[in-house]
Amino acid sequence: MTTEKETLNYGPVLFHYDLFPEKLERHGKVKKVITKRGTFALKEAEMNEEERSWFTHVIQRLSEIGFHQVVPLYPTKFGDYTVQLGPKTYYLMPWFASDERxxxxxxxxxxxxxxxxxxxxxxxxxxxxxxxxxxxxxxxxxxxxxxxxxxxxxxxxxxxxxxxxxxxxxxxxxxxxxxxxxxxxxxxxxxxxxxxxxxxxxxxxxxxxxxxxxxxxxxxxxxxxxxxxxxxxxxxxxxxxxxxxxxxxxxxxxxxxxxxxxxxxxxxxxxxxxxxxxxxxxxxxxxxxxxxxxxxxxxxxxxxxxxxxxxxxxxxxxxxxxxxxxxxxxxxxxxxxxxxxxxxxxxxxxxxxx
Amino acid sequence: MGLINLLENEYDLYGVRWKQEPHIIMTDFGEKRLRYWKDEEMLKWHVRWRDESSKGSSAVPDRMIRTRDGESAVFDGKHWITLHDYAETLFGCEEVERWGQFIGQLLTASVQGNYRKDLSVEYPVFDYNHCLELAQNYTDGTFQILNTSLAEAKKRLRFADALHKKVQNTQVPILEKEICIANGKRIFHFLFYQGGDSKPVQSYLPIRNFLFEWLEHNSPLSLKMLLTEIDRIFPLSGDNGLLLLAEITTPWELTDCLNRLDNTSLEKMVEGMNMYEAIWDANRTFLKTVTEWFDEKRRKVAL
CATH class of the missing domain: 3.90.1200.10 (Aminoglycoside phosphotransferase (APH), C-terminal lobe)
Known part of the structure; x- marks a missing residue:
């Protein structure tokens, strides 16, 4: 269930993606974000600036060298791949439903x-x-x-x-x-x-x-x-x-x-x-x-x-x-x-x- | 191709229409603001300070929204055009911490940003002689307050010069000319700061003016709290603090006070003098509050 408080808490993060959540579901450190534009996975992590930069570099480089089986990161509207708010780092990915098969x-x-x-x-x-x-x-x-x-x-x-x-x-x-x-x-x-x-x-x-x-x-x-x-x-x-x-x-x-x-x-x-x-x-x-x-x-x-x-x-x-x-x-x-x-x-x- | 089409194509927007031509548009992502730039170097500076000062801050400046190709602006043949978020609800002054974080982050980014290269900036300089020229019309005994303030201004100027000389090798921030409370808007519960498009200045003057405006709207205690919050992000204990203090000590208000005087009629004259006194007094309180804060801070460090 999403509370108004939760929407407000994640509002400053989702603002970077121009997303307005209709529903937020907690799945460990990942939030399932349901919006009119689709369903997304918002990951919360703790990384310093160097780690953030290395992390985004790794994802981009893997794609460049031909490994595409990585869950992609969505850029923010400002072109960043992570959002830093206080001590937390967030990044957004597509939501893939788990498939038992x-x-x-x-x-x-x-x-x-x-x-x-x-x-x-x-x-x-x-x-x-x-x-x-x-x-x-x-x-x-x-x-x-x-x-x-x-x-x-x-x-x-x-x-x-x-x-x-x-x-x-x-x-x-x-x-x-x-x-x-x-x-x-x-x-x-x-x-x-x-x-x-x-x-x-x-x-x-x-x-x-x-x-x-x-x-x-x-x-x-x-x-x-x-x-x-x-x-x-x-x-x-x-x-x-x-x-x-x-x-x-x-x-x-x-x-x-x-x-x-x-x-x-x-x-x-x-x-x-x-x-x-x-x-x-x-x-x-x-x-x-x-x-x-x-x-x-x-x-x-x-x-x-x-x-x-x-x-x-x-x-x-x-x-x-x-x-x-x-x-x-x-x-x-x-x-x-x-x-x-x-x-x-x-x-x-x-x-x-x- | 019209501007609207250009924006729709470059930014992947749909149903764009004017809300307030030529600055505000409605899009499927909400209201957005357009800014037009002729000077590419200045545009780059405005992109950089917005990007840099948003890092790690819970306040968000109105950064340039990127095009689908990741560019910060589009060129329509005449201007560079940038797209920004837009909000109308004022943030207000209740959340001192957030303002302090924002100003602190802004100063940190401005000092560390190494923006100077290829950028044309202004250096505001206080002109005491110009003030003396303006004051020449008001030299008789009726304008005792004016003569007193001129003497006080000179004393303050000497003090400011001494501070400047003491810290000659410290980087002075390059900032937007105007930083004001009204530019702080609220989106969700965070501070969204709408920057401008003016030529930057290399000076603490915009911060001085902001702090003065803060005191106009809030108590001296609130100003001290704001300084404490700024200090957490951008330490004011060293040379940077001295430079800020120098800018606050400089009697910038003198020119303003003198310009407001009008001796065309007695009524205007009285009104002008009252205004002069009020501004002068407000600045005295301002200076007193800031110096008190610096003293208190020094005492805390000494303890």
Whole structure:
């Protein structure tokens, strides 16, 4: 339902589009705006000036390099692609109604689109020891600090006469979790050594927030990506790790399904051996389990013990699936990238900028 | 092709008709205002200050609506024509915060905008000698107030000059010649500021005049609140504040007071003197309020 107050609140934003809402519906951070001129999606975000400018640049550049499966942004009557009001940034898109029939194909379309975006923006970077060194040290330090926190949590729990169900569950999986942590660190070190040896690494335009929720289908059934607010130039593995880690948490997700989806992605961007290793490293690191421990430590009063235990168990289950998935993808596919590399359109090929 | 057709084609509008030829039209997006420009450089400046001062502000100036090709103006063979939103409901002075944000943002954009290049601007200069010439007709004892004010004006001018000399390397904003309360309109609940099309001035004078107008409509406390709000966006504690203070100290009202005097009849003379006194006093209050605000601010910082 729309209240007069809500219309007034969004009036200053919609004024930039000369839209007068008949009805506003809240869908999370998106407002469905129904007007005489059509139905629109108004997204509310928090971005600084640099982020706004990068965001609109990404959307425009994707279109320029031939990727059109992005939900377009409507310009305001003043030619801007975002509206800044106080701390909030708004942008307007067409409203695509969700189509249940396409839900099953969502993951395939998502990985296919991701592969296309990565392929179109793939760039072999000039090797910079400083960048590689910094990335490696930063992540390794972060992981080791987290590991240390978890070990401390374990020691404290072990000293208790009566452990809580959460602590008991955690401790019974502790060694396995630590093995995964060590595996992640070892893989990360391997990636670092390979980069040093091969003097290469690749970057793509990463979506930054890959999720099924960020793919929607237009009325003709064509999937479109949205929410490029966190887009960033980084290793292709970044997006893949975010996707597979999230996917593994779905109850019905299987390793076979994961392999099919990774193959689908690799039709566009076959991973290099060190990238595959880095993906396994990212996925192996049990951050979701550590986050569950953080939640227990910091906000245990907000949740019941059983809820916290269920959360932890579900994450441990997902990590087991991830471990099996990592084992399954460890065998490197034949290298196909080199042949295609020269035919790629690079998002950065003009003055080395996206 | 007529103007209406040109507008319909360039702006993707339908059913355009005149409401008030040649400035206001009715469109399927509501009423819009047209502005006509002969000088392209000036047009560019007017586009820029409107665009820049709208960034992050909850007040919206009447920016140029873009054509379907994203251009800020269309050329009809004689002029550049720009299309703007149009509103009639006055915003009023109740929402000091919004006015303060707008003026602060306007000043920030004007100082940071680097507008100077290729732009012809005016520099208002106070001419004390011209005031002395005007005052020559009123030198006898009957015009004691005039002589007192001339002396006071000279003192203020010296003070303003000293302030100017102190901050010689600070960027002075380039602004529209007239910034006034009546240009503030209300759309939904935000401040929509209708700018003009005049040649810009590089001076704090438009802000001085706006602040003076504010005091005419509101209390000294309200003026202080306005200055505080401006200060949040555009800090007035440093050189910018001194330059504004210099402009406020400059006795601009003296010329105005003298021009209003008319010695053709006793009645007009009395009326003129009363007016002179009123304007002079109002400016004194203005100057006092602003200097008080600066003192209070300095004291707060010192604490």
């Amino acid at each position: 396409n839900e099953r194909a969502k993951d395939e379309v998502l990985l296919d689109h991701l592969g296309k975006v990565h392929a179109l923006t793939l760039k072999e970077q000039d090797f910079s020891n400083e960048v590689v060194e910094h990335s490696y040290q930063y992540l390794m330090n972060r992981w080791e600090n987290r590991q240390f926190e978890m070990e401390r949590f374990t020691e404290e729990a072990e000293q208790k006469t009566y452990m809580s169900p959460f602590e008991l569950t955690y401790l019974s999986h502790f060694h396995q979790i630590m093995r995964m942590t060590e595996e992640a660190k070892r893989r990360l070190k391997d990636w670092y050594d390979t980069c040093q040896r091969e003097k290469r690494y690749r970057s793509v335009l990463c979506h930054g927030k890959v999720s099924r929720n960020h793919l929607i289908f237009n009325p003709t059934g064509e999937g479109h990506l949205l929410n490029f607010e966190k887009a960033v130039l980084d290793t292709p593995v970044r997006d893949l790790a975010v996707y597979f880690r999230r996917a593994a948490h779905q109850r019905d997700w299987t390793i076979e399904e994961g392999k099919v989806l990774l193959d689908l992605y690799e039709k566009h961007v076959p991973l290099l051996n060190e990238e595959r290793g880095l993906l396994i490293s990212y996925l192996s690191y049990p951050e979701p389990v550590f986050n569950a421990v953080d939640l227990y430590s910091n906000k245990r009063t907000q949740f019941s013990q059983i809820e916290l235990v269920h959360r932890l168990e579900s994450r441990i289950r997902a990590m087991k699936k991830i471990r099996d998935f990592c084992d399954a993808i460890m065998i490197a596919p034949p290298p196909a990238f080199e042949e295609n590399a020269s035919n790629k359109i690079h998002i950065n090929n003009e003055e080395d900028h996206i």
